[in-house]
Amino acid sequence: MEDKYSSKLSPAVDFWAGIYLLVIAILSVFGNTAVLVSSARRPTLLKAPELLTVNLAVTDLGMALSMYPLSIASAFNHAWIGGDSSCLYYGLMGMVFSVASILTLTILGMVRYLVTGNPPKTGNKFQRRTINLVISGIWLYAGLWALFPLLGWGSYGPEPFGLACSVDWVGYQRSLNHFTFIMTLSVLCTFIPCLLIFFTYTGIAWKLHRAYQSMKNNGFNYGNIERRITLMAVMISSGFILAWAPYVVVSFWSMFHSQEQGSLAPVVSLLPCLFAKSSTVYNPFIYCIFQRSFRRELYRFQKRVCCCSGRAEKTPDEGTEEENMPCNDFACGSSGDELNGNQPLRQIGSNTPGEQSEDELNKLVLASRDSL
Numbered sequence: 289m290e291d292k293y294s295s296k297l298s299p300a301v302d303f304w305a306g307i308y309l310l311v312i313a314i315l316s317v318f319g320n321t322a323v324l325v326s327s328a329r330r331p332t333l334l335k336a337p338e339l340l341t342v343n344l345a346v347t348d349l350g351m352a353l354s355m356y357p358l359s360i361a362s363a364f365n366h367a368w369i370g371g372d373s374s375c376l377y378y379g380l381m382g383m384v385f386s387v388a389s390i391l392t393l394t395i396l397g398m399v400r401y402l403v404t405g406n407p408p409k410t411g412n413k414f415q416r417r418t419i420n421l422v423i424s425g426i427w428l429y430a431g432l433w434a435l436f437p438l439l440g441w442g443s444y445g446p447e448p449f450g451l452a453c454s455v456d457w458v459g460y461q462r463s464l465n466h467f468t469f470i471m472t473l474s475v476l477c478t479f480i481p482c483l484l485i486f487f488t489y490t491g492i493a494w495k496l497h498r499a500y501q502s503m504k505n506n507g508f509n510y511g512n513i514e515r516r517i518t519l520m521a522v523m524i525s526s527g528f529i530l531a532w533a534p535y536v537v538v539s540f541w542s543m544f545h546s547q548e549q550g551s552l553a554p555v556v557s558l559l560p561c562l563f564a565k566s567s568t569v570y571n572p573f574i575y576c577i578f579q580r581s582f583r584r585e586l587y588r589f590q591k592r593v594c595c596c597s598g599r600a601e602k603t604p605d606e607g608t609e610e611e612n613m614p615c616n617d618f619a620c621g622s623s624g625d626e627l628n629g630n631q632p633l634r635q636i637g638s639n640t641p642g643e644q645s646e647d648e649l650n651k652l653v654l655a656s657r658d659s660l
Contacts, residue, residue: 293368295450296554305562306363309356312565316352319572320345336414340396343423344389348568351385362451375453379444380434382454387430387477393525394481395422397488400521404492433477442469448542449554452561460543478536485525523574531567534560
């Protein structure tokens with residue numbers, strides 16, 4: 289094993305880093321799988337912008353499945369496993385999923401800016417086809433940047449602590465090739481997306497401030513729902529940026545101090561890398577807090593599992609007739625909007641002409657709740 293792939297950390301630090309990554313991997317896989325299962329169970333109810341949150345779950349899950357196992361095994365091995373080929377693979381996967389994640393968050397912020405503060409019937413609307421084309425463009429853009437080092441522009445290399453691979457940041461001072469690649473990558477895939485995220489959410493705050501009174505005067509208090517959706521998007525984007533900011537700072541430090549031996553202790557370069565891995569974990573928890581539809585699907589799934597597992601342990605003679613019913617959504621008590629204490633939409637309102645406007649408003653409110 290080459291020295292550059294040997295761990296620069298103590299065996300104890302490697303062990304606990306492996307334990308941390310194992311926990312992060314488990315939480316990320318289960319959480320993001322739950323998001324995808326929840327979305328797959330209601331595909332026709334997904335609104336076009338929600339496809340971006342699904343895409344974000346795909347990037348987080350892809351990173352957890354394709355990268356974390358190799359990092360965990362290398363940490364427990366006290367050396368990078370696989371040499372140059374696995375390092376190239378790891379850097380490639382990291383580039384694809386990280387660029388796809390930040391671009392998805394950027395587009396999500398822009399979409400929220402365009403729809404925030406507008407009346408539901410007259411505001412900007414996005415078709416599924418449009419969002420699908422945008423998502424395809426995100427993956428093509430991320431794949432292109434991941435392929436550049438394979439085509440000779442820039443390169444991948446081991447991190448200073450020896451247990452992960454990424455862009456060869458220390459090559460910044462070695463050649464014009466590495467210099468132009470790293471600077472272009474930083475501007476187009478880090479600084480510009482982060483600035484767009486900042487300005488879009490600043491613009492959202494200003495639009496909400498101006499539009500809230502107008503919406504109240506029109507007799508429809510859409511502001512609470514609007515702020516709830518926007519707060520969820522802000523937390524997701526802010527969490528990603530905060531998780532990756534220390535890694536970016538340390539990477540730029542290594543770029544400009546590569547000539548100074550011992551300028552940065554290996555454990556100092558390890559901690560931001562571990563912290564960045566947490567970006568794949570917290571999004572499902574944010575969805576659970578802010579999206580009623582996500583909580584509802586999790587509740588349905590939990591009831592179905594508990595219901596079926598409970599009946600599997602009983603003999604046919606045990607329990608009441610209701611308990612021995614087939615294990616389906618009705619038997620498990622998870623029928624639609626009753627889970628949130630709401631009546632079915634078809635029962636809301638009245639057919640009398642005087643109550644049609646109130647019925648329409650109730651439908652609009654419930655439809656807005658489904659987006660949460």
